[in-house]
């Protein structure tokens with residue numbers, strides 16, 4: 001575990017990569033492109049950084065729904081596990097006054113969250129550097145399907161929650177068991193809703209409310225404008241780089257699965273029992 005404090009390192013060997021050989025698609029999407037995004041987004045106003053920093057977490061309506069159910073108090077520590085570059089955590093802080101603490105395995109994403117939003121980000125994956133029972137509220141958005149050992153991830157979340165604490169999840173779920181009809185992003189494993197409920201039960205996390213991301217309006221026009229401007233600038237700077245192309249392929253595959261209804265975003269508020 002470490003707490004990165006320095007900006008993206010231009011001497012990082014990954015920055016010299018020029019072929020897709022041995023490229024890890026998850027690193028490309030969640031580390032390299034996260035660091036590139038921070039470079040582009042740091043030129044924007046603070047309020048514009050939030051939409052550009054939400055990667056897979058749903059719309060403002062979905063985030064509000066979760067926050068209404070979680071009701072963190074102003075000043076309360078709010079865990080964002082698998083926080084990416086920190087847009088959702090910054091949104092939670094702005095809307096509720098809660099004090100986010102981020103965990104995220106990719107160092108480029110940790111540095112981005114610190115640079116863009118000044119949020120504390122601990123570099124950690126499934127093992128959280130947090131005492132048992134220390135957390136009263138938080139969320140983990142769009143993360144579970146990217147985790148190798150999903151029951152262990154949920155058990156670890158349960159470990160750090162206080163008894164009775166509420167926690168929000170967005171979990172991308174397969175619409176049917178078995179092989180998906182479209183190609184899926186590498187490194188992802190989408191449980192069915194039934195499998196997810198069984199895993200939550202096994203982790204002693206009781207579902208208190210649920211919904212679907214597609215029940216909420218998509219990004220509003222101002223959010224859409226920011227994300228397309230940032231995307232265009234990233235493409236202009238890095239479009240020829242194989243890591244950008246791999247990350248785009250990952251993101252396009254996810255978009256196709258969602259549009260085809262093969263995968264849907266399940267939203268859950270769970271309580272630690």
Ligand SMILES: C[S@@+](CC[C@H](N)C(=O)[O-])C[C@H]1O[C@@H](n2cnc3c(N)ncnc32)[C@H](O)[C@@H]1O
Nearest residue numbers: 030054055056057082083084125126141142143
């Ligand atoms: C789709 S992104 C979502 C990021 C952020 N939650 C958001 O909604 O903007 C998935 C994130 O999960 C992180 N991740 C992957 N494996 C993880 C693990 N074992 N524990 C915590 N986070 C993990 C990835 O690095 C990535 O940042």
